[in-house]
Amino acid sequence: MKTSLTKSAIVTGASGGIGGSIAKRLAKDGFSVVVNYAGKPAPAQAVVADLKAAGAQGIAVQADVAIAADVERLFKESMDAFGRPDVVVHCAGIMPLFPIASGDVAAFDNVIATNLRGTFLVFAQAAQHVPDGGRIMAFSSSVLAKSFPTYGAYIASKAGVEGMVHVLANELRGRNITVNAVAPGQVRTDLFLKGKSDALIDELKKMNPLERLGMPEDMANLVSFLAGPEGGWINSQVVRANGGFA
Numbered sequence: 001m002k003t004s005l006t007k008s009a010i011v012t013g014a015s016g017g018i019g020g021s022i023a024k025r026l027a028k029d030g031f032s033v034v035v036n037y038a039g040k041p042a043p044a045q046a047v048v049a050d051l052k053a054a055g056a057q058g059i060a061v062q063a064d065v066a067i068a069a070d071v072e073r074l075f076k077e078s079m080d081a082f083g084r085p086d087v088v089v090h091c092a093g094i095m096p097l098f099p100i101a102s103g104d105v106a107a108f109d110n111v112i113a114t115n116l117r118g119t120f121l122v123f124a125q126a127a128q129h130v131p132d133g134g135r136i137m138a139f140s141s142s143v144l145a146k147s148f149p150t151y152g153a154y155i156a157s158k159a160g161v162e163g164m165v166h167v168l169a170n171e172l173r174g175r176n177i178t179v180n181a182v183a184p185g186q187v188r189t190d191l192f193l194k195g196k197s198d199a200l201i202d203e204l205k206k207m208n209p210l211e212r213l214g215m216p217e218d219m220a221n222l223v224s225f226l227a228g229p230e231g232g233w234i235n236s237q238v239v240r241a242n243g244g245f246a
Helices: 017-028 042-052 070-081 105-129 152-171 197-203 216-227
Strands: 008-013 029-037 058-062 085-091 135-139 178-182
Touching: 008 070, 008 197, 017 029, 017 042, 017 085, 017 216, 029 042, 042 058, 042 178, 058 070, 070 105, 085 105, 085 216, 105 135, 105 152, 135 152, 135 216, 152 178, 178 216, 197 216
Parallel strands: 008 029, 008 085, 029 058, 085 135, 135 178
Antiparallel strands: none
């Protein structure tokens, strides 16, 4: 049974990092938020606790975005709690790096399953359940413009995500639903910083003219804009939020 008369949002991959920051920002903006996670529940429950401490409503729902039944259940549990989602932000993804010459088909298939198939499945449910006037967003990456070695599978998956954004925007013609992608550059998250020396981090900062890493809040601010009334004229776009990195 729906328990909230407020706007609602589903954020995939929201147990920390960029997704967690987006969940908190949308809650601040007045949304009830479904915090999706794939693995460990504790970080997702911590995000929900933060939402509730700030006076917002939220629930955590486990679902692997690469599995159709899981994504269907994610939307069902979300709608049971908060009604049809006004905003869907698809952040979940993985980024294992390996050279194309390795021929690692299993690793390639895993990236495509999570990043590209996952986007297709989330988009399919969002297209069915987001009401007219809603917002749908996916996450791509600014690394598409760089073609760095070992990024082949990841870039292939995100190029597909960007293509689907444009197609879905056209398929939803007449419903006043915007479909966009956010493409971050380097963002200061625990996952990004893991294993990197201070010297390497300083080098990475200098890859954009602002000479800093992005923050999860930078991405959350952009999502907030796109989800709000001021973002209603932005549609079928890939917004490269990277400080000038690409």
